[in-house]
Amino acid sequence: MKALVLNGKQDVEYKEIPTPECPDDGFLMRVEAVGLCGSDVRNYTHGHSKLQYPAVLGHENAGIVVEVGEACKEYKVGDKLVLNPAIPCGKCYYCENDNRGLCENLKVVGTQVQGGFAQYMAVGSDIIERGQILRMPEDLEYDQVILAELLSSVIRAQEQLEVGLNDTVVIVGSGPIGCLHSQIAKLRGATTIVMADINQERVDAVRPFGGTHFVNSAEVDLVQYVKDLTGGIGADVVIVAAPSAKPHQEGLLMLKKEGRLSIFGGLSKEDPWSTMDGNLIHYNRLKIIGAYSYSPCDFKKGFDLLAGGQINMDMITHRLPLKDMEQGVQLIREGKAMKVVLLPQVE
Numbered sequence: 426m427k428a429l430v431l432n433g434k435q436d437v438e439y440k441e442i443p444t445p446e447c448p449d450d451g452f453l454m455r456v457e458a459v460g461l462c463g464s465d466v467r468n469y470t471h472g473h474s475k476l477q478y479p480a481v482l483g484h485e486n487a488g489i490v491v492e493v494g495e496a497c498k499e500y501k502v503g504d505k506l507v508l509n510p511a512i513p514c515g516k517c518y519y520c521e522n523d524n525r526g527l528c529e530n531l532k533v534v535g536t537q538v539q540g541g542f543a544q545y546m547a548v549g550s551d552i553i554e555r556g557q558i559l560r561m562p563e564d565l566e567y568d569q570v571i572l573a574e575l576l577s578s579v580i581r582a583q584e585q586l587e588v589g590l591n592d593t594v595v596i597v598g599s600g601p602i603g604c605l606h607s608q609i610a611k612l613r614g615a616t617t618i619v620m621a622d623i624n625q626e627r628v629d630a631v632r633p634f635g636g637t638h639f640v641n642s643a644e645v646d647l648v649q650y651v652k653d654l655t656g657g658i659g660a661d662v663v664i665v666a667a668p669s670a671k672p673h674q675e676g677l678l679m680l681k682k683e684g685r686l687s688i689f690g691g692l693s694k695e696d697p698w699s700t701m702d703g704n705l706i707h708y709n710r711l712k713i714i715g716a717y718s719y720s721p722c723d724f725k726k727g728f729d730l731l732a733g734g735q736i737n738m739d740m741i742t743h744r745l746p747l748k749d750m751e752q753g754v755q756l757i758r759e760g761k762a763m764k765v766v767l768l769p770q771v772e
């Protein structure tokens with residue numbers, strides 16, 4: 426089969442590798458669509474502590490079963506599926522305490538297990554038993570259903586933040602994640618949703634995704650803007666969906682008393698530090714909440730919202746053959762693409 430093999434940082438090769446064997450206790454899936462996620466761009470660019478080269482990335486996978494092992498009774502050839510890439514161990518402290526998204530021994534498809542940047546994937550009993558596989562609804566396409574993965578982390582973050590009725594929510598960073606945050610905030614009852622980005626094209630492009638106010642934060646002082654918008658009170662919630670520490674400090678200044686700040690975007694390994702005004706946190710009783718990962722229930726919720734037609738999926742701007750992954754990376758880096766989906770079956 427053809428696969429996109431990562432040999433090192435920024436070093437990929439589209440080449441023929443052996444098609445994985447169908448596991449006796451699982452099945453072989455032909456990958457029809459795989460999302461090119463921000464984390465793929467990061468792993469491609471900077472590597473990842475759990476990646477071993479050569480590696481095949483790709484964790485937002487949907488496809489069709491083409492072969493089934495003898496001991497696998499649950500699936501049959503022709504089943505159309507979407508995979509949650511997280512494979513929790515089921516035994517550690519967090520798994521036992523019903524928080525599988527924080528599993529200490531989490532394996533992830535596309536990091537420790539061959540991902541979907543390939544034409545086929547072997548799905549064994551570890552994924553079937555401890556992971557999560559959902560059947561595609563009839564009226565969703567493969568390239569749409571892969572959004573369930575991004576959406577699940579957004580859903581988890583907003584549950585942590587308790588976004589609710591009549592809230593003012595500021596979203597810093599208007600990429601595909603920002604567009605999902607705005608829609609989930611709206612579904613949860615927020616009435617004022619400010620979407621900010623430093624890229625004017627993005628500020629213009631994100632209007633259909635549930636926001637109410639759109640700000641180019643390279644040109645407008647976002648803190649002042651939010652203060653003015655809220656009569657000097659501040660926002661209930663600020664979500665930083667950008668890989669930058671500066672919005673953490675600004676986020677505190679935009680919040681009302683007892684407001685909640687979500688640190689949704691990770692920072693670079695070389696410079697992970699953030700400076701925040703401790704007195705603001707103290708006197709204003711602010712909450713700062715980290716957002717990472719999700720549990721199977723979040724993945725199911727994301728999937729159901731997509732299947733129910735409650736999410737505008739037009740943030741998928743590019744569908745490219747798998748071999749053009751680096752072009753997709755470039756489009757994302759330049760802010761010219763929102764969500765890129767790769768198609769391993771298209772040569």
Ligand SMILES: [Zn+2]
Pocket residue numbers: 460462463464484485574575
């Ligand atoms: Zn992802």
Ligand SMILES: [Zn+2]
Pocket residue numbers: 513514515516517518519520521527528529530531
């Ligand atoms: Zn575990």
